Amino acid sequence: MLTRRAFSASLLGTLLAPMVPQASPAATEASQATGSLHQAARTTGRFFGSAVRSDQLASEGGLLAEVVRQCGMLTPEIHLKWNSIEHKQGQYWFEPVDELVQICRLNGLALHGHTLLWEQGTPAWALRALRRKKDWALIENHFARVLTRYKGDALRWDVVNEPIDTQSGRKNLRRNTFHQVFGASYIERALHTARAYAPDAVLMLNDYSFEYDNPVDADRRKAFLQLLERLKADGVPLDGVGVQAHLDLGKGPLKRTVIAPFLREIGQLGLEIVVTELDVKERDYRASPSVRDSRVANEVAAYLDIVLDEPAVKGVVTWGMSDRHSWLKVEPGDRTNTRKYGNPAPNRGLPYDARMRAKPMHNVLEQRLSGRNV
Numbered sequence: 001m002l003t004r005r006a007f008s009a010s011l012l013g014t015l016l017a018p019m020v021p022q023a024s025p026a027a028t029e030a031s032q033a034t035g036s037l038h039q040a041a042r043t044t045g046r047f048f049g050s051a052v053r054s055d056q057l058a059s060e061g062g063l064l065a066e067v068v069r070q071c072g073m074l075t076p077e078i079h080l081k082w083n084s085i086e087h088k089q090g091q092y093w094f095e096p097v098d099e100l101v102q103i104c105r106l107n108g109l110a111l112h113g114h115t116l117l118w119e120q121g122t123p124a125w126a127l128r129a130l131r132r133k134k135d136w137a138l139i140e141n142h143f144a145r146v147l148t149r150y151k152g153d154a155l156r157w158d159v160v161n162e163p164i165d166t167q168s169g170r171k172n173l174r175r176n177t178f179h180q181v182f183g184a185s186y187i188e189r190a191l192h193t194a195r196a197y198a199p200d201a202v203l204m205l206n207d208y209s210f211e212y213d214n215p216v217d218a219d220r221r222k223a224f225l226q227l228l229e230r231l232k233a234d235g236v237p238l239d240g241v242g243v244q245a246h247l248d249l250g251k252g253p254l255k256r257t258v259i260a261p262f263l264r265e266i267g268q269l270g271l272e273i274v275v276t277e278l279d280v281k282e283r284d285y286r287a288s289p290s291v292r293d294s295r296v297a298n299e300v301a302a303y304l305d306i307v308l309d310e311p312a313v314k315g316v317v318t319w320g321m322s323d324r325h326s327w328l329k330v331e332p333g334d335r336t337n338t339r340k341y342g343n344p345a346p347n348r349g350l351p352y353d354a355r356m357r358a359k360p361m362h363n364v365l366e367q368r369l370s371g372r373n374v
Ligand code: G3I
Pocket: 001, 002, 003, 006, 077, 078, 081, 120, 121, 161, 244, 277, 327
């Protein structure tokens, strides 16, 4: 968990004067070389956003300046999760989210509410209490507190995060604490509860591994569609879905025949789609940085060429801006004989490198989001 102590810098001071802090030389270079991804997306009626952390924005002025320039929407990467807001029962830590809200308000950006209910984002005390008391009020109180506080700021909410598990789930639903305590209907219950406190927000389910032509992803697509169909048939207040899109160069190739029908079916249910966590995991780190960057950019191009043909897709969000902060790490099974190029880390799967220089992935995003597919 990110602790209060770790979060020492105050963003608000940085923010209010001057509003956009001085960019580092690297960021200035990037700014001159690139257009705004959100402006590009707006030309086709969509938005572009990124996951961010308040502490990183506070300590890296270049990052903050570029985030504000590039994005129309910010997703708190960790601060809105229950275990960040209420790590200890009854002790609330809203400051990092409030600071992101300030950035959004001052710069005309929207906030994406990530996420209300996710076992991995739930504090241990709440999981214990849910198992012991089996009382939905614990969840309802959390929803009420967060949804009321950010009403008007968060346009969309990932109400339930990652409910699908086709490998060890029960009827393809993850056997998490919520399922164990309240049964499969915890999902609709969460959506109804969210609707009560956020009447105007777009309520979403957010999940991963829908992209590739392999049996696991195929089962996951099928299970997700079945869940969505059931929820819509039952009149549950579900407005959209997040497809995370953690792309993976070890799983390719991406196929239109696989992805397009899946998205079409979601669109036909009347749901909007947001690409919520786009990044690319590399598997082979032995080539030069420029070759690696081309592979990443090509994967993103292939994905966006399919996805942006679907009108239900409203926006694209990357899971961070700079490789410096990527959650993706070089793993033991990856190919890393890198005598020629040195340490292969970090993974290069985001639009900017670790020094905030825009990479080919940025160009691809800009082209595709603006509808220029060449
Ligand atoms: O800040 C503490 C630090 O003080 C402590 O020393 C360290 C020890 O582990 O932990 C630090 O907190 C970590 C936090 O990120 C901030 O870095 C947590 O352990 C770590 O669990 C947390 O990871 C986040 C994870 O969600 C869980 O909240 C990742 O940054 C974030 O990228 C990841 O995002 C998820 C999405 O929410 C859902 N989809 C998948 C995606 C990637 O896993």
